[in-house]
Amino acid sequence: MSPLLKIRSERDQMSAIERRIADYILENAHLLRDYSSQQLASALGISQSSVVKFSQKLGFKGYPDLKYSVGEAIARSNGNEEQHGAPSAADDPHGALAESLWRQKARAEEETRLINPPDRIDAIADAVAGAGRVFVIGLDEDGVAARAFALKLSLLGILTVHHFDPVLMATSVSAANPGDVLLAFSEHGNQVALSQIARQFHERKGKVVSVTRHTANPLRAHAELSLLVSAHDERAHIEPLLYQTALQHLLDLIFVLLCEDGDRMARLDANRERIQLMLEP
Structure with a gap:
């Protein structure tokens, strides 16, 4: 499961501090690669240990592992869009747009299904x-x-x-x-x-x-x-x-x-x- 999907699906069971970390990561996932655990903690006004414990609670060894996984998921998502979009664009000017929109809708449906047991x-x-x-x-x-x-x-x-x-x-x-x-x-x-x-x-x-x-x-x-x-x-x-x-x-x-x-x-x-x-x- 994508780390972002996992965060969204487990957000309701998190503490107040954990929800703050989760929301920040979800809203700034593309910027996470530039943040150390200390920088993320400072941005949220919390302790560095809270960030580490949050990462471990999600099943990662630590914050670097979580950050790498999020970056990999974003890169994979972007790569899939380019891979699937390019062939369609050659034959159909709307093909890439339609395929991208369809994948985004499918992702939203998957996330929604995960948070509704x-x-x-x-x-x-x-x-x-x-x-x-x-x-x-x-x-x-x-x-x-x-x-x-x-x-x-x-x-x-x-x-x-x-x-x-x-x-x-x-x-x-x-x-x-x-x-x-x-x-x-x-x-x-x-x-x-x-x-x-x-x-x-x-x-x-x-x-x-x-x-x-x-x-x-x-x-x-x-x-x-x-x-x-x-x-x-x-x-x-x-x-x-x-x-x-x-x-x-x-x-x-x-x-x-x-x-x-x-x-x-x-x-x-x-x-x-x-x-x-x-x-x-």
């Missing part, structure tokens, strides 16, 4: 399957994925309440019952309105599932279960694409798990047939 995915699927009602909300761009997933749940015969307006959702949540589930979509998890809705949902003894980036954020702090997305790129126009791809794959996995129930699958087929009849001239 199977038992967590199963727990979320079970909570949705056993809920009396599933409340789904996402604001702005998060509303696109939320709406699409709410539709899929409805097609399976799961009673779904979807809103993109926090005021309307707050009104609906006031009638929630114990055992109901709230799926709250927020890439960065900072919307105050969603945290307020989550608190209100807890008061109704419901279960909150947050869908956010793999970061500490207010919405995630209010959730019993969390779906986490890892998608990173320095380019502002690329990073959202990676996030959306990784998130969609994660939601598709839960949908497929829900489809394993024979009754739900039968309802899905019946609902699709009704929709098709409505669309026919």
Whole structure:
């Protein structure tokens, strides 16, 4: 496993100091080769021994071993992009770009899968399957994925309440019952309105599932279960694409798990047939 993947996948189990080191390395991986353990410690305002212990906890002999592994992973990644991109560029002007983007999406999906262990995915699927009602909300761009997933749940015969307006959702949540589930979509998890809705949902003894980036954020702090997305790129126009791809794959996995129930699958087929009849001239 890539050292950067390993750091991201284990970040949640780290101490506060370890998370600071992890975040710094993830954000400055390409500069790590120029840092000694003492320089890295000074940049973070921590002891050199903390950096060494962090490296050893990840399974490396020490910081130089970690630094070398990170540099090797970055070089390998760059080499793969050049190797795969060059032939395509000769035949197709968009080939290299498309292949590079595809590999980045695949990497984001792999990272996202690693930080969402199977038992967590199963727990979320079970909570949705056993809920009396599933409340789904996402604001702005998060509303696109939320709406699409709410539709899929409805097609399976799961009673779904979807809103993109926090005021309307707050009104609906006031009638929630114990055992109901709230799926709250927020890439960065900072919307105050969603945290307020989550608190209100807890008061109704419901279960909150947050869908956010793999970061500490207010919405995630209010959730019993969390779906986490890892998608990173320095380019502002690329990073959202990676996030959306990784998130969609994660939601598709839960949908497929829900489809394993024979009754739900039968309802899905019946609902699709009704929709098709409505669309026919």
